[in-house]
Amino acid sequence: MDLKGQLDRFKKQQERCQSTLSSINASRAPPSAPSRPSSSSSSSSVPAATSLKPAPPVKFSNDTERLQFINSIRKGPVGAQIKRVIELLFETRQAFTPEQINERCYVDMLSNKAVFDSLRNNPKVYYDGRRFSYKAKHDVKDKKQLLSLIKKYPAGIAAVDLKDAYPNVMDDLQALKASKHIWFLSNADSQEDIAYPNDFKGQIEVDDEFKSLFRDIDIPSDLLDVEKELQKIGLKPVMNTAQRRAAAQIQGVSNKPKQKKKKQEISKRTKLTNAHLPELFQNLNASSSRN
Incomplete structure (x- = not known):
């Protein structure tokens, strides 16, 4: 039965239960009985609150929105469901069975073979035959293992390959840089940070001679x-x-520098088109005054 059919069946069950409760409350109402004489002592010993009050109707929780949300996830694209599962594995760094994944992020892998097969073969996911977990590019868990890994790469290792190792790996990289255990430099070509091991064995003294x-x-x-x-x-x-x-x-290429052309001066015969720039005509005015 699909999710819509389950939802309709759930609504009908609610209606039947509400009708049953209403009939039960109506049957519990006290019947009208003739008043009997009673002594003052007996009337005083029986409180007035002994009359039965109808119980409030039971309200069932409306789970429609949650069921619609789950249905939208399961009917969504395969890629969106895979992304949702990988985000769960990345954030928690725990191993989950398909049933547990369904409970945590509503992706029913057992009913969707495409999602199951894609996650099983995904390079970012490790599947041991029963549980799924996140698979980082480099299997390091703490700062000590991180330093040991960087020392294996004398030519440097890109920070982008280390970002998914564990949650606070970038903080550990900065701490190793501050303690001068590594060099953390930026690559001018790719604009990516590269971690280099700071090998103290390479620091030697050179004789002055x-x-x-x-x-x-x-x-x-x-x-x-x-x-x-x-x-x-x-x-x-x-x-x-x-x-x-x-x-x-x-080819007759000469090494002598080329001579610069003489700058043409403005004369009286020059047609003036830039009269609004008087500083251009200082030479003309000077020659006119000499003549």
Whole structure:
């Protein structure tokens, strides 16, 4: 029976129960009996409140709105139902059976094979054959495990891959950065935060004599000489300076800077179209005064 049929059946049961209660209350009303003489002592011992009052009618809770809400979820798209279940698993980080999921978020996986199969094969969901739980990209549970994971990635690991590990993982990343256990930098290309391990073993002291030898190395100023030195040690230069210079000579490209054109001055014969800008005609006025 579908949900609408269950709702109609529930309303009819309410009507029948209300009618039964009304008939029961009517039968409990005290019948009219002739008054009997009684002594003052007996009348005083019986309180006036002994007369039976009709019980108030029982009101059944109206569950229509809740049933309509559940029906809208179960009749909704498969993708919307999957999203609802994944949000439940992500927020609680607990494992649920299909029956428990139905109780928590009203998604009936047992009656909807498409939802069940999609969740079972979803990369964000772990299914052990009985229960469903959230599956993060990296299985870490606390700050210690997080630091151990970052140390396995010397080239860095994106923060977006760590955000779903556990609820307060971003706070732990900031704490590891503050304690200088990691470097938390922003990638200029993708605008994403990257976590790098701060390997203390790489911090070594360099002898001053070695620094002096490095600074005393004479580097040729001409790129052609630099490329020759690179070729001597078996390295291929990125640019071929000799070939570029030969091509420039063939094409007649001159290295001399181009001369700037002389700025044309305004004379008396110039047709004036910008009379509203007098500062443009200072040279003209000066030459007129000399003449």
